[in-house]
Amino acid sequence: MISGVMTAEAWRAMGANRMRTALTMLGMVIGVAAVVLMMAIGQGAQDDVKASINSMGSNLFIVLSGSTTSGGVRMGGGAAPTLTVSDGEAIAELPGVEAVAPVHMGTAQLVYGPNNWSTTVLGTTPNYVDLRSWPIAQGAPFTDSDVRSATRVALIGQTVAENLFGGENPVGRTIRIKQNPFLVVGVLSERGQSLDGRDQDDTVMVPWTTAQRKLFGTPFPGAVRSLMVRAISEDAMPRLEGAMTELLRQRHHLRPDADADFMIRNLTAVAESMAETTRIMSLLLGAIASVSLLVGGIGIMNIMLVSVTERTREIGIRIAIGARPRDIRQQFLLEAVMMSCAGCLIGVMLGVGCAVLAHSLAQTSVVITGKSIVLAFCVAAMVGIFFGFYPANKAARMEPIAALRYE
Amino acid sequence: MPDRSAVIRVERLSKHYETPAGPFPVLKEIDLTVQRGEFVAVMGPSGSGKSTFMNILGCLDRPSSGGYWLDGEDVNGLDVDQRAGLRNRTIGFVFQGFNLLPRMTLTDNVALPLVYAGLARKERDGRAVRVLERVGLGSYVGSYPNRISGGQQQRVAIARALVNDPRLILADEPTGNLDSHTSEEIMALFGELNAGGITVVLVTHEPDIAAHARRLVRFLDGRIVHDGPVGQGREAGR
Numbered sequence: 001m002i003s004g005v006m007t008a009e010a011w012r013a014m015g016a017n018r019m020r021t022a023l024t025m026l027g028m029v030i031g032v033a034a035v036v037l038m039m040a041i042g043q044g045a046q047d048d049v050k051a052s053i054n055s056m057g058s059n060l061f062i063v064l065s066g067s068t069t070s071g072g073v074r075m076g077g078g079a080a081p082t083l084t085v086s087d088g089e090a091i092a093e094l095p096g097v098e099a100v101a102p103v104h105m106g107t108a109q110l111v112y113g114p115n116n117w118s119t120t121v122l123g124t125t126p127n128y129v130d131l132r133s134w135p136i137a138q139g140a141p142f143t144d145s146d147v148r149s150a151t152r153v154a155l156i157g158q159t160v161a162e163n164l165f166g167g168e169n170p171v172g173r174t175i176r177i178k179q180n181p182f183l184v185v186g187v188l189s190e191r192g193q194s195l196d197g198r199d200q201d202d203t204v205m206v207p208w209t210t211a212q213r214k215l216f217g218t219p220f221p222g223a224v225r226s227l228m229v230r231a232i233s234e235d236a237m238p239r240l241e242g243a244m245t246e247l248l249r250q251r252h253h254l255r256p257d258a259d260a261d262f263m264i265r266n267l268t269a270v271a272e273s274m275a276e277t278t279r280i281m282s283l284l285l286g287a288i289a290s291v292s293l294l295v296g297g298i299g300i301m302n303i304m305l306v307s308v309t310e311r312t313r314e315i316g317i318r319i320a321i322g323a324r325p326r327d328i329r330q331q332f333l334l335e336a337v338m339m340s341c342a343g344c345l346i347g348v349m350l351g352v353g354c355a356v357l358a359h360s361l362a363q364t365s366v367v368i369t370g371k372s373i374v375l376a377f378c379v380a381a382m383v384g385i386f387f388g389f390y391p392a393n394k395a396a397r398m399e400p401i402a403a404l405r406y407e
Numbered sequence: 408m409p410d411r412s413a414v415i416r417v418e419r420l421s422k423h424y425e426t427p428a429g430p431f432p433v434l435k436e437i438d439l440t441v442q443r444g445e446f447v448a449v450m451g452p453s454g455s456g457k458s459t460f461m462n463i464l465g466c467l468d469r470p471s472s473g474g475y476w477l478d479g480e481d482v483n484g485l486d487v488d489q490r491a492g493l494r495n496r497t498i499g500f501v502f503q504g505f506n507l508l509p510r511m512t513l514t515d516n517v518a519l520p521l522v523y524a525g526l527a528r529k530e531r532d533g534r535a536v537r538v539l540e541r542v543g544l545g546s547y548v549g550s551y552p553n554r555i556s557g558g559q560q561q562r563v564a565i566a567r568a569l570v571n572d573p574r575l576i577l578a579d580e581p582t583g584n585l586d587s588h589t590s591e592e593i594m595a596l597f598g599e600l601n602a603g604g605i606t607v608v609l610v611t612h613e614p615d616i617a618a619h620a621r622r623l624v625r626f627l628d629g630r631i632v633h634d635g636p637v638g639q640g641r642e643a644g645r
């Protein structure tokens with residue numbers, strides 16, 4: 001039973017000592033602002049990661065060729081020519097596979113007119129862009145017949161387009177990659193950063209046959225360093241991983257006790273663990289900020305105890321004219337809750353303001369959700385009740401005679 | 408069995424305070440019955456236990472032993488909330504020091520018991536203003552306690568005691584802080600209330616004040632040493 005009078009009285013009591021009320025609320029204000037800001041930054045980081053994951057393409061495996069040991073020096077994954085394009089074709093036949101694309105990568109210098117630019121050249125098949133869910137902005141992807149005949153055609157990323165062409169339309173122009181002329185058939189849409197912070201738009205795609213024969217050369221034609229495999233769904237991934245392992249071991253004639261000469265990585269799982277990490281990090285940020293909320297709550301408790309002592313006589317009078325312990329308790333609880341909620345309101349505004357400022361000054365990603373604000377208010381109300389309870393109870397349990405005699 | 412028609416009935420009521428030197432008796436086996444409509448003055452030397460007795464009657468304090476029936480109801484058997492209800496509706500208490508809340512208007516001060524009685528704002532304010540008019544302060548309703556005289560403050564305190572239509576008014580030295588002229592006015596007001604049917608018990612040190620009552624009870628050392636009509640009581644004191 002919280003009536004209008006009680007609210008009015010709590011308001012009057014808060015107004016009776018404005019400076020003290022303001023300073024007490026300041027603790028709450030800072031605590032809530034910190035929580036709102038930290039949650040906004042945490043949510044922003046999570047959304048960034050999520051966007052990166054989505055931009056990577058979903059349900060992806062990467063199959064790497066195995067390592068070799070030459071003269072006791074282990075060369076690392078992808079060094080041995082154990083994985084072939086026909087391995088990829090065999091994998092494409094497995095149930096649960098949506099698409100497979102071979103990847104043969106290298107770095108090369110690009111030239112167009114007076115401009116030049118060094119970037120990663122990725123040799124692959126036309127379906128690579130679908131597999132990575134990466135739309136073409138202008139032009140069209142190269143075709144299977146381009147792959148068959150190792151044509152010199154290229155799809156370029158946004159960063160490359162900007163650096164070589166500026167504002168010009170690159171489609172239909174000829175660029176030089178390692179001195180070889182390549183026709184630009186299309187420009188990829190903008191992708192932004194990958195999870196590890198690389199610029200995904202700084203790339204050029206060419207048919208893998210062209211990459212092997214005309215650009216980088218290889219002692220093992222048909223062998224690739226890696227294959228990108230996309231499963232039809234996330235649920236299909238664990239079973240597919242097993243099927244691929246079995247298939248490749250069989251194709252590579254490996255004995256059951258032999259080490260595999262390839263590696264399969266589940267990129268989606270990696271991405272998910274990364275998302276989990278940012279989630280935990282933002283939770284941690286929130287938890288640290290909550291400590292200041294706790295300190296704010298203790299400030300309220302402190303001032304409520306002072307207030308109860310100061311108003312002992314008033315409490316005595318109220319009891320003498322018929323206030324029950326619960327009336328007195330409610331009065332002081334309400335005051336504590338109002339103080340913490342008012343502090344919360346200002347804190348939310350301050351926190352949102354700081355988040356907007358952080359965004360415009362430091363380009364930090366911030367996301368303010370209604371959920372975080374509602375949560376802040378609930379926590380503030382709870383802090384008010386929790387820290388107001390002891391002082392309110394102390395007031396409610398006063399002996400009327402002793403309280404009336406208090407000077 | 409307690410007398411059903413009595414407003415106050417006290418039997419073998421004792422009160423002692425625990426002190427480091429052992430229990431300190433303040434009230435010693437007091438018996439007293441006050442009938443409906445009586446006007447009782449309580450006198451006695453300082454420290455004789457008058458205030459302690461009034462506080463017990465007002466449900467502000469509890470006796471160490473003995474029985475107290477208010478309107479036939481055994482007060483000792485009531486819990487905190489029920490006793491709060493008695494203070495709110497059955498008893499009006501008037502203090503020597505007025506005990507008004509300084510930050511509230513006179514109307515709000517007078518209406519405060521009605522807040523705890525659970526009345527709506529309009530009803531509360533209406534009744535508070537009517538009672539303020541009754542004690543002669545109709546033109547001060549929006550004023551504050553520190554802007555009016557002591558006599559007026561005591562009138563406000565009486566209005567607050569009256570606002571919930573109590574059957575019993577307890578006043579502990581209500582004129583103790585007032586000059587003799589103002590005291591006379593306040594006593595006239597108590598006389599009026601008593602004439603209207605309210606039972607009044609008041610403590611005083613002044614024989615002139617006690618003269619307004621019809622029955623005099625004299626305390627000495629925690630016991631009632633005299634109980635009778637007012638005229639005789641004054642002679643007994645001399």
Ligand SMILES: Nc1ncnc2c1ncn2[C@@H]1O[C@H](COP(=O)(O)OP(=O)(O)OP(=O)(O)O)[C@@H](O)[C@H]1O
Nearest residue numbers: 424426431433451452453454455456457458459460
């Ligand atoms: N809380 C307490 N602890 C110990 N002794 C107390 C306490 N309260 C009152 N007393 C003692 O009880 C005795 C009676 O006090 P009380 O206030 O009832 O006297 P009184 O008759 O009202 O006196 P006065 O005329 O001065 O108001 C006094 O001796 C006082 O010292």
Ligand SMILES: [Mg+2]
Nearest residue numbers: 457458459579
């Ligand atoms: Mg006294």
